[in-house]
Amino acid sequence: MIDSLEAARALSEIEDVTRRVRQSQIYRLASLLMILWGALVFAGNLVTYLTPFYAEKAWLSVYVLGIGGSVLLGALEKARSGVRSFDLRALLAFVMFFAFGFFVETIGHFGPREMGAFWPVYFMLFYGLAGLWFGIAFTMFGLCVTALTLIGYLYVGVAFPLWMAVVNGVGLILGGLWMRRS
């Protein structure tokens, strides 16, 4: 027979392990999404830098492939682990996220450089917020990319899209790989 203190310790241990398992499930899907978006964003920035004429089409493709790929990865992860992680609500959240982004972009009359800085910072705001619920790794990552984006916006010249390909694209891929290990 154990006493109430030992029982409370055991329950607290159970709660802690349960929280870590759920967090690791979230990190697992998030890491896949980050790698996907990282590759797409890298390609989008590279096209913007090399052939600015096709930039608009490239970014539209990035968004369509990104959202479609996210839904697909969510479905595959659900089939693998049984955990529902990307559903209709998540898809609607994505749509609202992009709708608001396009709205701000339009009323702000952003040029290519401003858009190049706005979207990553806007994206990273949600990483920062997600970190408040799902783990500090998201917040740290969001803050780092935001800081590097602003440094690039302020101090990097015409090579800004190239800077963003590395900071945002490669950054997301590395962040995803790191999150996969944590």
Place this chain on the structure above:
Amino acid sequence: MAELDEIIHQPLRLKIMAALNALPAGTGLEFVRLKKLTGATDGNLGAHIETLARAGYVTVDKAFVGKKPQTTVVLAASGRAAFARHVAGLQEIIAGAAAKPP
């Protein structure tokens, strides 16, 4: 009366069961992930998984992913029920202590 399961009550086995219980029925955790979550060594974790498997609380699936062997541990229905009873037992002990006059 609180019913505690001696097999589950061991600290590492409690962690293993808690981790598996957090997943939907029928899904499991790979050995390496379980090792990371529990902070156990290979040998220690393997021994305790075997104890749980002998009790019928978990099943162990061994497969090859590419050329790498992969061991996945899944919580059995009887394990889930035993874990729920164990948790209820722990809660009963705490409730009992709180109800006692000082």
